[in-house]
Amino acid sequence: MSERHRPHQQRALRILQLADPEVTVVPEVAVPQASFHIDAILRVGNASTAWGPLRELVDRREVVLEHYRRTPTLRHLFNAVAKHAERGHDWVKREKSPTGRPPLLLLLSGGRPRLLLRFFRELLPWQLDGIYRAARSTGDIVLIDTLHLEPVTGASIFRMTATPRTAATAAANCAQLLADASVPTLAKHQIMEFIMTAAHDEFLSPETKRQIRLFHEGREIGRREGLEEGLAEGREEGREEGREEGREEGARVALMNLAREVAPDHLEELGAVEDLGELQARLIALSSPR
Numbered sequence: 001m002s003e004r005h006r007p008h009q010q011r012a013l014r015i016l017q018l019a020d021p022e023v024t025v026v027p028e029v030a031v032p033q034a035s036f037h038i039d040a041i042l043r044v045g046n047a048s049t050a051w052g053p054l055r056e057l058v059d060r061r062e063v064v065l066e067h068y069r070r071t072p073t074l075r076h077l078f079n080a081v082a083k084h085a086e087r088g089h090d091w092v093k094r095e096k097s098p099t100g101r102p103p104l105l106l107l108l109s110g111g112r113p114r115l116l117l118r119f120f121r122e123l124l125p126w127q128l129d130g131i132y133r134a135a136r137s138t139g140d141i142v143l144i145d146t147l148h149l150e151p152v153t154g155a156s157i158f159r160m161t162a163t164p165r166t167a168a169t170a171a172a173n174c175a176q177l178l179a180d181a182s183v184p185t186l187a188k189h190q191i192m193e194f195i196m197t198a199a200h201d202e203f204l205s206p207e208t209k210r211q212i213r214l215f216h217e218g219r220e221i222g223r224r225e226g227l228e229e230g231l232a233e234g235r236e237e238g239r240e241e242g243r244e245e246g247r248e249e250g251a252r253v254a255l256m257n258l259a260r261e262v263a264p265d266h267l268e269e270l271g272a273v274e275d276l277g278e279l280q281a282r283l284i285a286l287s288s289p290r
Contacts, residue, residue, distance in 0.1 A: 008069040011195075012108055012161035013040055016065075018190045019157045019183060020048035038083045040065045042106075049182045052154025053127035054106075057140060062091065062103040069163065071111035074119055080107060081141070088138050102139035110162055112145045128155055156180040160191060 013025055022045030029038040042063040047055045064087050066072075066080045084105035091102050112130075117123055122134035123143055130149035134141040146162035149155050156177040164170035174195075177188055260267060266282075273279040 008110075008163050009039055009067050011163060012067045013065075014194055015157065015160050015191055016042065018194060019050035019187050020044070022046050022048065036079060036083070038064055038087070039067050041087070048184065048187070049154075050157050050184065050187055052157065052182055053131065054142065057104060057142065058106075061101055062087065064103050064105045065108070066105070067108040067161070069110045071109055071113040072107065072116060073113075074116055077107075077113075077116055077120060080105060084139060084141070104139055105141045107141070107143040108158070108161055109143055109145050111147050113143070128152065130155075151176050153180050154182045156183060160195075 013027065017023055017025055024043040024045075026041040026043070027039070029041050042058075042065055044058045044061055044063060047059040049055060051058055064080075064084050066076075066083070068076060072080070084103065087103045117132065120134070122136070123132040123141065124134070125131070126133035126142075128150045130145040132143040132145075144158050146158050147165075149159050151159065151172070156173070157180075159173050160177055162173075164173060174192065177183060177191060180188075183191075256267070256271065263270065270279060270282060273282060
């Protein structure tokens with residue numbers, strides 16, 4: 001992660017990476033002939049279900065990400081659109097036959113930018129309360145109000161990208177993440193571990209941290225118990241297998257001792273027979289009167 005990124009940007013990028021391992025993050029991409037950078041370029045592969053309502057939009061697509069801790073201003077929007085246009089221009093040059101989709105501009109906003117929404121009327125409410133989309137031929141623009149996003153399945157990842165401002169919000173976001181069926185279980189665990197160790201999560205109350213710690217302790221205890229149960233089952237199966245192997249070996253020894261008495265000329269031949277039933281049948285045939 002680039003050192004240029006501020007803590008809230010580092011948090012958002014790391015959570016998106018953990019939520020979808022198919023995402024490649026290229027941080028702090030310079031815009032030619034300009035003094036500013038794009039926060040990050042996300043190259044999404046087969047998009048994870050964790051993207052929720054954005055899954056189809058970002059699937060196998062380049063995403064220009066701009067993240068704001070608070071609500072972006074009109075100047076922020078103009079800069080973001082300019083960066084997006086630059087990436088779109090590069091995309092057209094790279095694609096000799098542009099049959100795919102141009103880059104998507106994703107704006108993560110730490111609040112509802114009312115003035116911006118009134119001015120930029122192409123951004124219309126979309127899918128969930130807190131998500132706005134402008135569908136353009138040059139590439140979609142999506143703005144997500146991460147603080148007021150509707151707390152439903154498919155929204156938890158974006159709510160987690162925002163640094164919580166109160167302990168209650170932190171606890172609610174963690175609870176929603178754990179309950180969100182769209183986020184893979186492994187991703188949930190990794191994200192929880194990340195926010196537990198992230199230095200910038202000063203808003204997590206001791207109680208919230210304790211709940212998260214108990215969650216992981218319970219997971220580890222369950223893992224150990226499962227391992228112990230597996231070992232116990234393995235030991236029992238091993239004992240049974242040992243008893244069975246012992247019985248078979250004892251029967252083989254007894255049959256070969258008998259063979260030495262009734263068919264001493266055929267010991268090598270009988271010793272090569274692996275199946276006990278076949279060994280017994282051959283021994284009976286050799287010992288029968290002719």
